[in-house]
Amino acid sequence: MPAATTSSVPFVVEWTGETRSPAALVMTPQGIAYANPGVDVASRVDDVLWEVRVGTRTGRPRHAVLHPARLRDVMQELRCAGCKGLPDRTADGVPWVLPLLADEAPGGGWEGVLTSIPPMCQDCASAATTLCPWLSDGYVKLRVRQAEHVGVRGNLYRRPGESETSPELVLTDVDTLVRYDSPDLPFVVAREPVRELRECTVIELVDPHTVSWSARTLDIIRLLVQGIPHYRVADMLDIGRWTMEHDIILICQQLGIDSRKYLRYMPVVVAAIRRRVVHLPPLTPVRLRERLVKVLVLMAAGYTNRQIAGALGLTENAVKNGVKEILRALDARSRLHAVARGWQCGILDLDSLWLPTSASAPAPAGQVRA
Incomplete structure (x- = not known):
């Protein structure tokens, strides 16, 4: 099998040649910071501290892991996660391909869903449905008119003074969502940007179950x-x-x-x-x-x-x-x-919209990875 090249792998995917920076973290009165001032300044974007990666795009792609800096850049400009190009925009909005993870959201639905997955152009979306491990258990293709930045996901640390018996630098939550208006924002090391999708139109929904x-x-x-x-x-x-x-x-x-x-x-x-x-x-x-x-x-x-x-x-x-x-x-x-x-009009709801069948109606499609 030929070795993977960077051009054949989605732009936002992390490679085995890229690893987390060994730069040490410290707690300050203002929040979490890198002990090295140069690393700290370089890793801050809009007052949010981001995880740092070192190394190059060599080795093997890790398709289930996204590179924080490349992911942030693509999500900021709503570029394609695969080729970094601008996805086509129609009256229904920008195309998105998201996995089905019904176990995380019993209420289901796509309107207002939170995601850290960028949009995709048509060509990359078609390839992703067969290559991406996140999409192997079903996916939905959407057109999205509004995608507002609402926060980041990352590692959250305890604020100074919250516990007199614990060390000063204490990790409290891993891979948690912290919104931009949260007082916890200075105490998170971000790994993924999060957008809230609105005015969604489903183009295709594939659920093998x-x-x-x-x-x-x-x-x-x-x-x-x-x-x-x-x-x-x-x-x-x-x-x-x-x-x-x-x-x-x-x-x-x-x-x-x-x-x-x-x-x-x-x-x-x-x-x-x-x-x-x-x-x-x-x-x-x-x-x-x-x-x-x-x-x-x-x-x-x-x-x-x-x-x-x-x-x-x-x-x-x-x-x-x-x-x-x-x-x-x-x-x-x-x-x-x-x-x-x-x-x-609010007359019918999910409880009244039942189906007369011997088998139970399928559960609503769930929220995506957020």
């Missing part, structure tokens, strides 16, 4: 939640209606949903909302009568009017009138659109 959302499927879902009829969606995406139907049926099967038993588009849209793979900004709250809320919840479960009538002890005609009232109140074009807007 549940459902892989292709770019085409996500386009279908985005149009459906906007209330566009399914027969027009196929025309707008220039795909055959059978192709769209086939995509939806496959996803229903992956979700454990019998697509013949329920309105087949509804469970897919609900799953997308639950996992927040589509960006749905909040809307002005709307109040519905209790009975209409129950109808809307069953609509979200994919029930037909007849099934809703049976579940609530109503006549089918009463349910039809209730659905019409819901559509008017939410300014919705269809049942799918009403469910999406019900979520946006």
